[in-house]
Each structure stands twice: as C-alpha cells, then as structure tokens.
Amino acid sequence: MTTTVTGAAPFTAAESAAIRGDFPILTRTVRGGRPLVYLDSGATSQKPYAVLDAERAYYTTSNAAPHRGAHLLSEEATAAYERARARLGAFVGAPAHEMVFTKNATEALNLVAYAFSNATVGRFTMDRRDEILVTAMEHHANLVPWQELARRTGAKLRWVDLTPGGELDLTALDGLLTERTKVFAFTHVSNVLGTVNPVRELAAAAHAVGALAVLDACQSVPHLPVDLAALGVDFAAFSGHKMLGPMGIGALWGREPLLDEMPPFLTGGSMIELVRMEESTYAPPPQRFEAGVPMAAQAVGLAAACEYLDGLGMERVHAHEQLLVEAALDGLAQRPWVRVLGPVDATRRSGSVAFVVDGVHAHDVGQVLDDAGVALRVGHHCAWPLHRALGVTASTRASFAAYTTLDEIGTFLAALDTVPAIFGTGA
Amino acid sequence: MTTTVTGAAPFTAAESAAIRGDFPILTRTVRGGRPLVYLDSGATSQKPYAVLDAERAYYTTSNAAPHRGAHLLSEEATAAYERARARLGAFVGAPAHEMVFTKNATEALNLVAYAFSNATVGRFTMDRRDEILVTAMEHHANLVPWQELARRTGAKLRWVDLTPGGELDLTALDGLLTERTKVFAFTHVSNVLGTVNPVRELAAAAHAVGALAVLDACQSVPHLPVDLAALGVDFAAFSGHKMLGPMGIGALWGREPLLDEMPPFLTGGSMIELVRMEESTYAPPPQRFEAGVPMAAQAVGLAAACEYLDGLGMERVHAHEQLLVEAALDGLAQRPWVRVLGPVDATRRSGSVAFVVDGVHAHDVGQVLDDAGVALRVGHHCAWPLHRALGVTASTRASFAAYTTLDEIGTFLAALDTVPAIFGTGA
C-alpha cells in the first residue's frame, strides 16, 4: 500500500464510494449514456452537497450585505463571512486577518502585482532599475500580471528555466536573483508537470537578496496539507473552485506587515476609512483589499469545503491522489507511444499527469477519451511558454481529486488504448 | 391606483403574496420571533428559488471550467456561461459581446478607471492635462476609483455639486465639462436620495466635449426597465446581487469599439491570444477582461434572475416600487420630526427613501426598527461626501424590491413612531 511521507493511508474502497456519494454530479452520464469519468479536477473541481447546502443555507436564512448594516441579518451575514475567513485561514495555517478574499487566484496575483505599480513609497515601489523573477513553468496567471507590471514600471522580467527532467533549473538561481530583484513569483505545484517545487529553498533564496516571495498555491492547497506561513513565502494565492468550493472566490494570503504597507488595488465601498471629494484614506487589511459587496455566500461555501476536506484529512487526500498519480504513471509507462511530461518519479509530483501521444494531437486524444466518457483537459493548460519549452504544442492532462478512483484510471487507460488505431499511428 | 409612465399596474395582493412565496428567506423570523420586514434591498436583494435552483442545477449537472476544455461538461459549462451573458445583455438592451462579467459593480468601475492609466496610446491615455468629472452624489464605488486614477495619472478630479433639493446642479455643468474632460462618471439613480438623473442629457453633454460617459447603473437596473444603449452612455456598471441574482457577480457593459480599444486590466488565463515569456497579446473583448476561471455558476444564477424579473415585467416591478416609495414618502411627510433626503416628488426618484429623525442618530433609529423586525440600512451608505454635503452624519434608508409590500411600509412607519418616545425627543 502506498503511503505518503506522513504515513497516511489512501481511502479504502468503501470510503471512496462514500465520498463519491457526496458529489451529485458524479452520477450523471455523458455521450451515449456512459458514466462520467471526471479527470479534470485540476481545471476545476466538483462540489459536494456540503458546499452546495452551506451556500443555499446562507441565502435562505442570513443573506445581507456584510459589514454594511446593523440589522440582524446583516450581523449574521457579517459573522458568517468573517467565520469563513477564519476557517479558510485555519485550513492553510494563517490567521484570519491575513486572508483576503478575491474572485479567483488570478485576481489575487494581480492584486500583488498592482501593489508595486500603485505604491509611491516603501518597499513596493518599482522602477526600471528593478527586476521581477518568475519561472518558465508558470500558469499564465502567475506570468502575465508580472509582464504587465514590468511594462507599467519599466522593470525587467527574468525567469528561471527548466531542466530537461521538467524541474526548475536551480543552478541558475544565483545568477538570476540579485539585489535588483524585488519579487520572485513561482508556483508550488506545476499544473502541467505536476512538479512540486522546493518552496522553502526558493523563498529563502528570494529573501537572501531582499526580494519578496509570491507563491501560486493553486495546485497545492487542494491536494496537499499546506501551511503557508511555515513555507516561508510572503504571499500566496489560490482559488476556491479547485478545492471543492464554489466558483467566484479565491484568496490572497499575505504577511500582516506587508499587507499593511500595500496600497489598495480595487477601490470603492467597504475598503475606506474616510472619504471626501478631494481624497480618501483606507481601512486596514484585509478590508482594504475587498472593495464592494463581497461574495459572502461563496465564502461560506468555501469554508464548508475546508470543513469537508479536513473531515477527510488532507494527509489522506494526498495519499489517495498519490496512489492515482502512480497508477497513471505506471500505466502510461507501459505504453511506449505515450510520453509523460514532468518528473517520472511520483514522489516529486502531485495531483495530475500530462502527456503526449506519438503522432496524435492532444485535441484528438481528448476527443476520443471524451467519447468514452473520460473528461480531461487538452491544450496548453494556460502554460503556453512551458509547452513551448518542452517542444510540444499541446498536451493531454488527467488530474485528480479525493473523489477520483483507481477504477477511473483503468477506464482512462483502456480508452487511451483505442487512440493509436483510430489515427493509424500503430501501437 | 398609481401607474408609471408606461401605465403598468403594481402587483395585486394575490400577486404580491405569490412573489413572496418565491423567496424562502422572507418566512424567517427575527428578534423575538417577529416576522422579517426586509427593507434593505438597496444594499443587497434576497434571492428567489429560481436563482438558487439554477445555480445548483449548474453545479450538479454541468460544472466545469468554461472556455478551458473540449470535453462534454466543459462544452456545457461554456454554453451555459455564454447563454447567461446573452440573457443578461438582453435584459439591459445590449448584445452579448458587449457584456463583461466582473465580481461586482465596483470591479467593473475600476476596470474602466484602470483602462485609462494602463493605456499607452489612443483615447484612453490620460495625463496631468486631463480632467475627470464625477458628481457629489456618487457611491464610493464611482468616486474612489476616479480619485485613484487622478492620483496615478496626475489628472484633475472635478465634480458636479447638488441643489438644495437633492438633484444635480446642472447649471454648473457647462463650466465643468471642458475639452480637457476625458470622462464623466455619474449615477443613474442615487442610492441615498433616490434621485433619477437625466442620463441622456448628461451623456450628450459629455459627448459634446468629447468625454466618455460612464454610468453607475447599480440602483436602476434592479428597479426600472433599462435600455443601456438607448441611454446614450458609453459604459455602465451594475451588480448581480442587487437584482435578485447571486453574490460575487456584476457586469460592465461597454460599446464595442471602446472595449476593443481598451487595454486589459486583470491578466492571466483565458484572456490571452498568445503568450511568450517575453510578452503576450490579448484576446478580443469580452474575454480580454475576464481573466481566470470565471464565476460561471453565478452567471447562470444571474440569468435566472433576469428571467424571473422579466417574468414579473420590469414595468410592473417599477410601478410596484413607486407605490411603495409614495407610501413611504407620504407616511414620513406626516411625521414632522422626520426629514426626508432627496426629492419629495416620487416621480423624480426610485427604489428607496432615506431620512433623518430629529435629535436621534440613524444608528439608534435603525436599532429600534431592527428590534421590531424591520431591517434597514443606517450610516452614510457608502456616500459619505453626499451626507457631508447634506449636513448630516448618517441617515436611515428604507429600500425596496418586487417582494416588498405596502403592509411592510405600514409596519415600518408604526415602528418608527416608537422612536421619539424612547429617546425623549418628543413627537
């Protein structure tokens, strides 16, 4: 039996079946009545009843604009929203007041990037003498905002390249991180390669030159136990919809003194201290970064997702998903007409397996699998430069969640075996 | 019987009762078992079953990341999301491709404001020679983003003051709109005064000097039939949560050639055309402005809200709410210890009535009403400069929706009558 570092056990067949029973969509059928085999959780996860019910309960009992009223419903809505903030913080090892709700991880990363161009004093100011460091394996959400920041400020964007094995080329880090580097933004887990990056080491390297470390935690928080503060980074962004929570909500975590120093990004109601026609002053974090009526119902749903995941135990979720990753890697390794992207060693990766099929475009692979009821993602997965670096136009990605089963990996591999014959590429 | 300009009739008692049956929260009780009298729809509205069910149906049948996959669920999610865009557009008289989904109206207004500072060529560029015009009755969401834009670009912020009657001082407009004015941002309906502004006239005045007209439609779209294109403005922002839709979604409408010319705001996945490490190019609107996985479930819910409102008929919703406004204004006029803010003529206003009670602070008024089960908003309602201009610190606001009844206005007035005695201010 596979175990993780922590020794947690994957779910038993009975547990797995019970978990699947919590996700109503998993009973639906697709294309010609086939059962749905959903292997696209890396794009967005499905939602358990607990999340749907929590959101609905909020709407049917306590809905009001949080922080904008003194009546009972408004008090209840405010309490529910702030409880959700604390619950989410607890899930990732952070105090409530360091958690900012955003609409998705993308907004969270933009919030940090805009802080640099909006700042007029202090450590967030940026100009043409400064540098921004990213990596060649970033999702567009953790690349394009920095390109745009570079454009706005004149700063220079640099990046860490990849080794042929699909890991960051850490030997180059020394030359890339200099006293000019103001910020180093990198992903915890690659959404294509599955690579788990050495976050502590990267954060320490950033801090050694006085740069801030920004973590894209989109593909780690849903899949591993994550303690953001312990990872040593300064900021982290992730999305609710990838961790069994509702769409339309994400989060930025930031260390208190840094959030304190950051200028606002979106401005408007609820983030102000004092407003005059001539000028305004702003509330302390996290309110400073939450302009307008917030997504309170979604926050409540996300808190329910944290509760659900903690109920399963994130160690066990991780152990379970590692089992799936191994099974997928093993199965693909037995098919010489398939090339897996990223580390071949399952312990160096997490949550997903992307691959290319010799002579068959990913769109065509995906289509055949879809026809067999297997839903997975094809394309560049919002990591186009990474695909270019790997020399492939597009890849096919199977990605997992707590509700995914070993049987589904089997169905996926069996369907994959029909591909070469259809496209006459032998096998 | 009160009728609107269009001659539509308010809801009959039976219709009203049926409508209330669609809103589960309205059956709950508050403070000591009293029935909830929700008069805070201007802050956020309650949600009918139709909206809650549509969102849940999306999650339990078609949930996937829209525009990010080729499998069946992803196709269904994409179709649902784009259908929702078209439905929302139809509700406000705009084609789908001119509708951008945002997390709330605040983000939508910030999106336009940041376009000016992000632009490096064309009509959106802004510098210290330019001017921005707003009004003294704006919600913070349509004031602070422009203050911040002025700060970023060096442009000058000017504003239209108010007449003693709580309307815009249009006599000053000529002097305020000059060939330096790049943008004139104003609200359709004031969220405090209820004043309905002469949008066509203001837009024409803006266009006469070559300025763009940005409309805050937050308090009009939920309450009146609105045809944005016919109003003559260039952009409009509004929120889903105020129009019976879910939280966490809002919209920006913009004329196609203008959206085409605007640089992106939030950047990341799904809004790109081509990404290289060195630089990226961007998709056409509306995708250009929707970075990251969008709030598809909320879009579907919002479309259901449009469907629900159109089922009631916006003319009738408006007629119904005008009846409530009149009843509230009449009742308050009979109480000499109450001063109503804004026009006294109901035909010049919409959706809400804000007032002050002689010698009693709004917080205290609200508390007494809350104790009687009447939920309404107290404070400056995110329009602090407006309150300062009116010479009041805070006010109490009763605001309405299709589910509000005349009986509730009666309950509200009766509870209000207990206020002077409690605070010993006579009456």
Added chain:
Amino acid sequence: MDLYQELILDHSKRPQHAGLREPFDAQVHHVNPTCGDEVTLRVHLSGSDPSATVEDISYDALGCSISVASTSVLAQECLGHSVAESLQTFAAMRAMLTSKGADRGDETVIGDGVAFAGVSQYPARVKCALLGWLAFTDALVRAGVDITPAEAGATP
C-alpha cells in the same frame, strides 16, 4: 428595548465632562468608517507612568447615543483616576462588550459602564461603544504612556 437603559439615554443627552479644554498632552480624532461618527478627544495627565493621574479627559463627540454615552462614561469613570486604573476599566469594559452577553460587567470596576452590557448582543454596535475608549487609549500612547498594542485595544 433592553439596549437603551435609562443610564445610557441620560449620558447621551447630558454627556459628562463634554467639550474640549486646555491644557492637554495629546489630542486625537477617531472616526467610525461605517457610519461617519467622530470623536475628538484630549487627555491631560500628571505624568506618563502607570501611577500618573488622568487630570482631564475632554472631548467633542458626534455620534449615536451609544457612542456618545460610552464616551461620557469613560470620562466619568477615568477622570481623576490613575492611568493604570483607567486601563483596567477599559479592559473590563472591552471584555464585557465583546463577550456576546456572557459577561454582564462588574459595577465596582466600570461603574455606569454596566449599562452597556446589552450592547454585546449587537455586534454592529460594539464599535460604537468602543469609539471613545479607543480614542482614549490612543491619546494615552500619544501622551507618552507606554502601553502594549493589546492594552490599547488593537484588533489582532
């Protein structure tokens, strides 16, 4: 209504020690951003040690009955007492206000402050009741008193 005890209404109508007076060691201006309520508050101390006496608390309060009355009680209960005692009174007042009804307040420590016990049931009003007190501790700090952020009532 339970909330509006006679004592609160009395204090709000006739705020004790109201008005801005000289001399003073520090003046602060605090605002409640949700409703726009404001208080300008001055302190005059005999020194900056815990044992120093609060010689004067003078203020101009614009706000709801709860915030004005609470500032009045602050002046009444702390004026003439030592800085250390005042901070104890503040701590007890705050503990009661944030107790959600569990702590009814000790009259021997907070005096008329016990009238505010009901406020703890209304989270949105706790800010009102604390407005003057937080201005007071801020003013103490500015007058040179060495107190921790927690003692001064900083939220975490």
Added chain:
Amino acid sequence: MDLYQELILDHSKRPQHAGLREPFDAQVHHVNPTCGDEVTLRVHLSGSDPSATVEDISYDALGCSISVASTSVLAQECLGHSVAESLQTFAAMRAMLTSKGADRGDETVIGDGVAFAGVSQYPARVKCALLGWLAFTDALVRAGVDITPAEAGATP
C-alpha cells in the same frame, strides 16, 4: 467515432497543397489561443476582384487532425476557383459547422468538406475546423479583396 471520418484522417495525414510557396500576395499567421494550434497561410490571386482566380493557397499547419484536414480541404476546394466561389464555399462550410448538426453540408458546394458535418456537434472543435478558413479570408483581405467583416467570418 463518428467525428473522425476516413476523409478527415486522410486529409490530416496527407494535407493537400501543403507547404509555403512563392509567389504570394499575402501571408497570415493565425493561432488558436486555447490549444496553441497555428497556421501560416499564403494566397496568390490573379487580381483582387470577385472574379479573380485563387492561383495558389500554400500553408504550414500545426495542429489537430480537424484543423489540418480542414485547411487541406480548403486548399483542395478553393484553389483554381474564383474569389467569389471560394467565399461561397467558406460561407457554406461555416454554416454547416455552426449548425449544431442541423445542416449536413452540400457536397456540390463544399466537396470533401461534408466530412466535417459531425464537428458541428462539438462546439469546442468548431474553432479547429475554422482555423484555416479564417486565415484564408484574412489573407484575401490583406491581398486587397474587398469583403465585409461578416463575409470574412468575423464574430459579431
């Protein structure tokens, strides 16, 4: 699978008229942003009137079987025909692809294009099938042909 008609697989394996040739009047490069598929396409015309002949369509297509085969069909069906006929073929092809299965395609107009009728059931793949065609109409415009945005296949 219905989608992968023999004709499509043939065209994708042996794309007709593939490669970039001279002379040409215009060259364009189109990309499908969701998957990164690319086509570089050149047109050579005998003039810029509707009656002018499409003398050559040469291209380099990198993509899925649907996009490569569709570009191959484009070259096969339009090369040697007039600009006006080519635009009619495009319009018919597009009508079929966006019909969600309602329009099975007219072989007398679109030739091998009828093999793509099944694609209209898969909205995400319609873009693939249109990639080469949209590049073609774009190239016509750049070569001086006067066609409306609608004729050129612009989305509204």
